[in-house]
Amino acid sequence: MQDEKKPNQPSNPDSSEPPKPRPAAKPAEAAAKKTIQKGPSYIDLAEDLLLNKLNENFPGAVVSAQSYLGQRIYSVKIETLYRLMVHLRDAPEFQFDYLVDITALDYLTRQKRFCLVYHLYSYQNRDLIRVKADLGLDEPAPSVTSIWKTADWLEREAFDMFGIHFSGHPNLKRILLPDDWHGYPLRKDYDIKLQDQAWIKRHLTVRKVHR
């Protein structure tokens, strides 16, 4: 459909773009660039109750607090993450008792490569926030399974897909992929066509794996 590539074009990023689709794509790209300038942007939170309380209780822990499209994002230091999460759940004025989601992002070029993303919801205040924490490659993250039971499988999935270790997790093993699989598929340096060839040969009795 609305697609900048021809469908029959091989998905080889190294080969140079064929000259044909270029002229057709250009005006559309220019139109898209205009929308980027108009697009939404991150706004620093100034007067925010949660931010003030966190700064009061955990000085220096919150690296930045922003909002994007009306959703609030708090970036915190990984060292204080666990204590901060306990506070967010237990403090009577917040009560973020519902852990919506845990996931991770992989920024390959950054020094602290991973970014853990938590979505928390408070039934009392009907409030949804996002907490982020940067994490280095071989750095363990604190497990929040003792705070919310939901975290069990979510952390296992982050471990499975990104290879992030959660210290204190009761049963940290792969969840979607087989236990003896090698590699972490959602890392950015894991190509989409890359697979654990040895595993496939061993278990699926495929003589030659098609690439």
Add this chain to the structure above:
Amino acid sequence: MIEPTILDAKEIEINMGPQHPSTHGVLRVKLKIDGEKVRQAECIIGYLHRGVEKISENRNYFKCIPYYDRTDYIAAVSNGLGFILGVEKMAEIQVPERAQYIRIMMTELNRIASHLLWLATHALDIGAMTVFLYCFREREEILKLFEALFGARLTTHAFRIGGLWKDLPPGFVEAVKKFTDEFPARVDEYEQLLTKNRIWLDRTRGIGVISAAEAIEYGLSGPPLRGSGVPYDVRKLRPYGGYENFEFDVPVGKNGDTYDRYLVRIEEMLQSRRIVEQILQKLPSGPIRGKVPRVLKPAAGEYYSAVEGPRGELGYYIVSDGSTQPFRVRIRPPTFISLQVLDRLVRGHLIADVVAIIGTLDIVLGEIDR
């Protein structure tokens, strides 16, 4: 809960699935049993893992959507909606009112179809064969509507960024009207068969009980959470895509058992019908698709867009780096998270009740494994 009695026999471990009809897909449950009583259940999932999240990092925004439509194949129509709404928000695309209304109408019809399939298979698992046939009769009507509008019954690609693919075909509104007029009588039929049926009550009451506080702690959403008495519905709390224009109630249960979750879903079907009726009354005319750039590059940013799917809160966390492909799309599948509670729910129950409890969670393995 029934306390497991210590029998003379050793505790043994049996496999339920991966190919077992009552697991609704390819779920493998390792059960540790003492006689007939279940001591522990461990879920082994991932048999249907396709790597949808990885695939979406390598496709543009338009091409991603069919993959999401396939994750939960029972609610294929409403599944991509969360992602589409998120992208529209990030790229600041306006959607015409008519498209919004039609989207909600189809989403609610899909909720009815999904709950009908759930009721059919859940009742079949427990042994009520007739309900299965009745439910499929009505589900067929909805699938015919899907086929007329989207061209497919199950594997639809229903909504597009900016609106819809095409407008309603002639006679569609009348067909929906006929369905909504007939539907309450049909629901009465199911209720006559089940609601006061003594066998149904024995098999569902007091089975898989979970309190409201615990349901929140386990992160349940959708009917399993509302069955425990928590009125959490994304449509009400964080309205999206035009839901604020319609009136509907959020049914909640009291005891948090399998029976209450059944009642909640029955009532939800009637509430969905109520929304569809309101849409039919005030369906505006006009265009069905807003202006969408041919090459879509949302500004670098992030957005968590959640919708209330038939199974619970279905969230899409979209991260854009300003290119044509998403930097990352995280799907928050409701049943992946609710399946965790299985071990807690089945302990102390009989093996036959495991079937009822898997049924009451309404899992779809395509969505769990992604």
